[in-house]
Every structure is written in structure tokens, then in C-alpha cells.
Amino acid sequence: MNLETFELERIQSEWEHLVKYNLSESGVKPLSVSEFLSPGQVEDLLKIPLGYTQTNGTIPLREAISLPFPVGAESVLVTNGGAEANFLVSWWLLKEINPAGKILLMTPNYMQIQGVWKALGGSVVPFRLMMGRNRWEVDLEGLKAGLSKDVIAIAVCNPNNPCGSILDSQEMKAIADIAEDNSLWVISDEVYQGAELDGNKTPSMFDLHEKVFVTASLSKAFGLPGLRLGWAITPSEKIANELWAYSDYTTICPSALSDWLATIALQPDTRKMLETRTHRIVNKNWPLLRDWMDSHGETFDYLAPQAAAICFPRINLSITSLEFVHRLLREKSVLLTPGEHFGVAGHLRLGYGCEADYLSGALDLVSEMLSEL
Numbered sequence: 294m295n296l297e298t299f300e301l302e303r304i305q306s307e308w309e310h311l312v313k314y315n316l317s318e319s320g321v322k323p324l325s326v327s328e329f330l331s332p333g334q335v336e337d338l339l340k341i342p343l344g345y346t347q348t349n350g351t352i353p354l355r356e357a358i359s360l361p362f363p364v365g366a367e368s369v370l371v372t373n374g375g376a377e378a379n380f381l382v383s384w385w386l387l388k389e390i391n392p393a394g395k396i397l398l399m400t401p402n403y404m405q406i407q408g409v410w411k412a413l414g415g416s417v418v419p420f421r422l423m424m425g426r427n428r429w430e431v432d433l434e435g436l437k438a439g440l441s442k443d444v445i446a447i448a449v450c451n452p453n454n455p456c457g458s459i460l461d462s463q464e465m466k467a468i469a470d471i472a473e474d475n476s477l478w479v480i481s482d483e484v485y486q487g488a489e490l491d492g493n494k495t496p497s498m499f500d501l502h503e504k505v506f507v508t509a510s511l512s513k514a515f516g517l518p519g520l521r522l523g524w525a526i527t528p529s530e531k532i533a534n535e536l537w538a539y540s541d542y543t544t545i546c547p548s549a550l551s552d553w554l555a556t557i558a559l560q561p562d563t564r565k566m567l568e569t570r571t572h573r574i575v576n577k578n579w580p581l582l583r584d585w586m587d588s589h590g591e592t593f594d595y596l597a598p599q600a601a602a603i604c605f606p607r608i609n610l611s612i613t614s615l616e617f618v619h620r621l622l623r624e625k626s627v628l629l630t631p632g633e634h635f636g637v638a639g640h641l642r643l644g645y646g647c648e649a650d651y652l653s654g655a656l657d658l659v660s661e662m663l664s665e666l
């Protein structure tokens with residue numbers, strides 16, 4: 294197994310809790326338990342036995358997850374974060390379809406699928422999201438050019454990390470049609486769905502093609518990453534059961550506490566409250582980040598994010614974005630993410646889902662660093 298370093302996670306693992314300011318997070322500031330449970334629910338929480346829970350997720354939780362989809366609880370597998378869902382789906386595809394299969398991967402992207410896919414023996418063919426005039430646009434010709442008999446799947450991240458962009462309906466349909474015409478699977482990582490700035494939920498790829506795995510979690514739009522609670526939506530009970538057998542070898546089951554808390558988070562009223570909170574945070578903070586970038590003249594070239602608490606500007610500097618991030622870390626104790634960690638040099642990912650004061654404090658230090666280059 295040839296394990297590539299997952300650079301994005303490594304730098305966060307090493308530094309996110311040590312720096313003065315962490316702007317490497319892509320979701321919104323996490324909630325505490327007491328912020329989303331009523332006092333009565335806190336009492337109930339204390340009585341939960343700390344045993345193994347239903348290993349594919351309890352039925353009420355899987356029912357709540359499946360609500361927006363045209364399949365039921367039996368087609369859902371609950372996982373430890375979206376990360377485990379991506380891992381299991383990649384593993385299933387390489388084991389069940391073709392052990393040396395290729396995947397067409399939308400780039401830039403959260404690079405987990407790329408690393409896992411290569412480590413498990415497959416190969417990765419990137420296709421680009423490109424900075425257009427007003428929006429990030431998918432290179433459909435590049436996607437088609439990557440097709441070959443060994444390709445078994447297409448992976449998209451929509452809304453996209455790191456661009457904060459959303460595919461439009463024609464792009465989604467075009468990708469689904471390519472998958473359909475070539476009998477390919479689609480992995481659609483929809484973990485940022487629900488964190489749109491305009492409040493309009495990004496449609497799921499699930500409805501556009503028969504062979505789609507949707508992966509997602511409570512980590513981003515819900516502000517609950519510490520629950521480590523994610524899921525894979527599969528096309529059928531049969532495939533969900535196969536995937537479930539793979540999870541016997543990874544984490545066995547979600548934490549019982551997380552399963553219980555997630556079931557509450559996904560009840561319509563709580564879900565609405567959490568999504569409203571996220572909507573408020575991204576809309577409050579984006580103008581702060583935008584104005585700050587604008588105040589730096591030609592340094593940042595950006596497209597306004599449509600979703601997620603992240604922006605991915607091109608940065609015009611005399612040093613690489615990777616060098617800049619390392620200097621910022623060492624000299625100012627601020628953590629950002631370099632474009633290199635998403636497969637695209639010359640960009641920075643700035644996370645703005647924190648408290649507004651914290652964001653301003655961090656950006657002041659980034660300004661200082663810029664003036665000292």
C-alpha cells in the first residue's frame with residue numbers, strides 16, 4: 294500500500310490546536326451540546342448506555358438521514374464522519390468493480406478520495422474546476438478526455454471544497470449523463486450541502502443517475518464535526534448491506550452518543566435551527582473577508598463563495614502559496630491552507646466560519662505578514 298501523505302489533514306492535525314488563529318477550518322464554529330439540546334434532552338443524554346449501538350446506525354437515525362432522498366433507511370449506512378463514508382465507498386468500488394479501476398476526480402478537491410484510491414491500487418485522473426469570469430466552471434471536455442475503459446467512477450464534491458462553488462444544473466446533468474452513457478458510478482461528496490450563502494439547498498446528484506453514492510456528515514453545515522457522524526446513501530438495500538460488511542473492518546459502529554445526538558440534530562426543527570445558524574454565520578462573515586481581500590489591491594483574485602465557510606482566492610505573491618502558509622504559521626501563528634494541498638498551487642483557502650472578532654484578529658496578522666514580504 295503506497296500511502297500518499299494527506300497534506301491537508303496533516304498540517305491541520307499538527308497545528309490547528311496550537312496556533313493563535315486557525316483559519317484552516319471549512320465549516321462553521323462548532324456548537325456545544327447544551328446549545329442544541331433542551332434541559333430535558335440533556336437529562337436523557339446522561340442515561341444513554343455506553344455500549345455498542347446498531348452497527349449500521351439506528352433505524353430512527355437512518356430514517357432521518359434518508360428523508361430528503363427517494364430511498365429509505367435500509368439504503369443508508371451510518372459512518373464515523375464523511376471521511377469513513379468516502380473510504381468505504383472507494384474500497385467497495387475497487388473491490389467489487391475493478392481493483393485497478395480509475396476514478397475521474399474533480400480538482401481542486403478535498404484530496405481524501407485521491408489518496409485512498411491510489412493507496413488501494415486504483416489510479417486517479419483529474420478533471421478541473423476552473424476559475425471562470427463569474428463562477429467556478431467545470432471542464433466537461435477535460436472530463437470526457439479522461440474517459441477510458443478502465444474508468445469506473447467519477448468523484449465530485451458539490452458544493453466544492455476548497456472553492457465554495459456549486460455546480461449548476463446543466464453541469465450536474467452533463468456529469469450524470471457522462472456517467473450514465475459510460476456505465477460509471479458517481480461518488481458525490483455533499484458534505485457542504487446546507488451551508489449555502491443564499492439559503493437555497495444544493496440539489497443532490499442522487500436523483501440524476503442510478504449508480505450514485507452520496508457521502509455527507511454533520512461536520513460542516515450542521516457545525517457538529519466532533520460527533521464524527523456521517524453517512525453514505527446508496528442506491529439499494531443490497532449495496533448498503535455490502536458496504537455495511539466493509540465497515541465491520543473499519544470502525545464497527547458509530548458512537549452510541551453520536552448516533553443519539555445526530556438523530557436529534559436531524560429532526561426537522563433542530564435541523565432548521567442549525568442550518569439557520571450556519572446561514573447567519575456565513576452571511577455575517579463573508580463581507581468581512583471580502584472587504585479585507587479588496588483592501589489588498591491586486592493581491593487576491595477571488596470568486597465569491599456560494600457555499601461553505603471558505604474562499605479560494607488566487608494570490609499574487611513573490612513566494613509560493615505553500616511558502617506563504619509556512620511563514621505565516623511560524624512568524625504569526627496563523628494557520629491557512631495552501632492551494633497545493635488541493636492540487637492547485639497559487640491559491641489560499643481561507644476559512645471564515647469562526648467568530649467575527651476572531652476572523653478580524655487573524656486577518657490583521659495576515660496583513661502584517663503580507664506587508665513584511
Ligand SMILES: Cc1ncc(COP(=O)(O)O)c(C=O)c1O
Binds near residue numbers: 454484518
Ligand atoms: C469534502 C469533504 N468531505 C469529507 C470531509 C470529512 O468530513 P468529516 O469530518 O465528516 O469526516 C471533509 C472535511 O473537511 C471535506 O471537506
